Amino acid sequence: MALKTFLIFLFIAIVTISFAEAQSSVGIVHVNGTLYCTANGSPGANGNATTVFPNATLQVACSADVVANAPANATATTNGEYRVVLIPRPNATVDSIVSNCRLFVLTPLSTCNSALPSASLVSNLRFVRTVFISFLRLTYMVAVGFTLQL
Numbered sequence: 001m002a003l004k005t006f007l008i009f010l011f012i013a014i015v016t017i018s019f020a021e022a023q024s025s026v027g028i029v030h031v032n033g034t035l036y037c038t039a040n041g042s043p044g045a046n047g048n049a050t051t052v053f054p055n056a057t058l059q060v061a062c063s064a065d066v067v068a069n070a071p072a073n074a075t076a077t078t079n080g081e082y083r084v085v086l087i088p089r090p091n092a093t094v095d096s097i098v099s100n101c102r103l104f105v106l107t108p109l110s111t112c113n114s115a116l117p118s119a120s121l122v123s124n125l126r127f128v129r130t131v132f133i134s135f136l137r138l139t140y141m142v143a144v145g146f147t148l149q150l
Helices: 002-022 094-100
Strands: 028-034 057-062 072-075 081-086 101-105 120-133 136-143 147-149
Touching: 057 081, 072 081, 094 101, 094 120, 094 136
Parallel strands: 028 136
Antiparallel strands: 028 081, 057 072, 057 101, 101 120, 120 136, 120 147
8 A cells, every 4th residue: 555655646746847847937928018000119109099000910039949939920909919929948038038039020010001111120028027827837028119120
């Protein structure tokens, strides 16, 4: 009976350790925000009166192998809201993702306003916070500020 209890304990310990090692210290990363139809993708002087950039295609691409599903794509909603989900490699850190990944708006600005250039936008990422939900880690990041990519 003691051997059976020991084997059950050992099995649970192995499964727990394997699960813990498989998870990145970063967890799943959500890059989210609202994209506006302006030359820098941010709200203009009018704030909430600024037109959003609906249905724009966004992509997070990384220069190093820190994310398993890079490049990761998403489409903005009709309200200009977007969320790109990244699955970091087990050895990735928040710093390695922030320093190696950028958010691209692939849809040209002229799509939402013909007075804007036919260029795309690009932004670095900024860490916001990591939250724990049961055994799951969620790390939130946002765009630092978009610039034109000609």
